[in-house]
Amino acid sequence: MKYVLILGDGMADEPVKQLGDKTPLQVADKENIDSLARIGEVGLVKTIPDGLAPGSDTANLSVLGYDPQKYYTGRSPLEALSIGADMESNDVSFRCNLVTLSEDGSYEDKTIIDHSSDEITTEEADELIKYLEKYLGNDTIKFYTGTSYRHAIIWHKGSIDVNLTPPHDILEKNIKKYLPKGTNSDKIKQMMVLSNELLKNHPINIRRKEKGLRPANSIWIWGEGTKPTLKSFRDKYNKKGAMISAVDLLKGIAIAAEMKNIEVEGVTGNINTNFEGKAKAAIDALKSGQDFVYVHMEAPDECGHRGEIDNKVKSIELIDSKVVKYIKEELDKLEEDYKIMILPDHPTPLAIRTHTNKAVPYLIYDSSRKIESNVKYDEESCKTTGNVFMKGYELMDYFLK
Incomplete structure (x- = not known):
């Protein structure tokens, strides 16, 4: 059979x-x-x-x-396995979406326009994720490229005592009340805010906007979890x-x-x-x-x-x-x-x-x-x-x- x-x-x-x-x-x-x-x-x-x-x-x-x-044990660890991320038993994995946020106002006042940045290509995304790893990655935080808009962050000895919201659940909504909450959430939020500063004028996003495509102008972190068995x-x-x-x-x-x-x-x-x-x-x-x-x-x-x-x-x-x-x-x-x-x-x-x-x-x-x-x-x-x-x-x- x-x-x-x-x-x-x-x-x-x-x-x-x-x-x-x-x-x-x-x-x-x-x-x-x-x-x-x-x-x-x-x-x-x-x-x-x-x-x-x-x-x-x-x-x-x-x-x-x-x-x-x-x-x-969480969504992101399953994805991290697929993309070959190194993960120890005391690590925490997060999904890292490349998203499109509205461009006006402070970060907290922005609206989430697209959870997939117009389904950005993996080639473009890879360059952006490597760029973020250069400026935001360290001995504790590592960025890993996945497919299209779907990527991963591994936080060595990180915390899962956080309240994070999937970006596809809040499309066209103001993000203020959906920003990270809980233990060490300030660190997660800081990475999201800094990513916007780094990505909004990146050459890839400038070219995307010239083509009429939505820019990948921020990361959105969610889907926390530990290594699955x-x-x-x-x-x-x-x-x-x-x-x-x-x-x-x-x-x-x-x-x-x-x-x-x-x-x-x-x-x-x-x-x-x-x-x-x-x-x-x-x-x-x-x-x-x-x-x-x-x-x-x-x-x-x-x-x-x-x-x-x-x-x-x-x-x-x-x-x-x-x-x-x-x-x-x-x-x-x-x-x-x-x-x-x-x-x-x-x-x-x-x-x-x-x-x-x-x-x-x-x-x-x-x-x-x-x-x-x-x-x-x-x-x-x-x-x-x-x-x-x-x-x-x-x-x-x-x-x-």
Whole structure:
């Protein structure tokens, strides 16, 4: 038996007025996903336990079968693993976004315009992060380049007794009441303020503004945590697992779970990614001996954060036509039973442009056991079946049994 998990990050949503009070999943042309839903099992799964923040970190741990309340030590350490940051047991890791802040007034009076600086290129970001390391780094603080706007800071013997806010949760809001609070928070805030002074007139940002692009004129520090320890996926499930993602967070989870990370050329973490390449890589991995492949697509989540209604619908349609269709057709040729699971990790509603902890729809198709469910795959249809997993991490056990 082969297993493929196709995850559309942030794919679930709430009814959108501009879509006739329907969700993107309800209006998207996704004939391949819906055809699997009609002969598969669908239902709802609550991936984020009550009391935990609705992040992609906790949600994807849950989807992969790891109880976040037991294994979660923070978001940034998982990303730090992926980008090769050196981390000791008494170190603290932070996510370091390159963001766009409004340009007028004092730092506290600024508004956060974009959590991704118009999805700055990794090449541009690398130069900016190295520039910040030169002026803000020291024996205690180290900056590490990640991908696009997503980077890491390692603070040797740092403190996690801080209250930090994800930048995508406060888009278009004044930042004053969301600045760092708690032990040593003054040091974190100082780095953010100094980064603005260093970056606002950097040649890269001057060129970006000349091109009509938003400047990466500040860092935003969040996602604190300590070094994670996960039981290996193979020991947990007796299956060889692989991860395909453009996102450092997912790659870091895979490293912590001792899964194979598969790199695909042209993947970006947004709607302009190499969907076909991810699908082909998944099939190649299964043919090469992997039992389970986790295919992660960030595009719906990014569209949700950016409030891009049409693009969120389009991203779902691209996943359907370029990933699901290919994987299903190729699996049919293998002459071996297989299962496909499709779900988001969490909702990213367009109306609020950030994550929520509501249950999300799941779909499981088993080539050896077709079910006449006769429903489409969306939030409302999946609710009607009565299938519910209130502990999200139990869904993987069910899928792989």
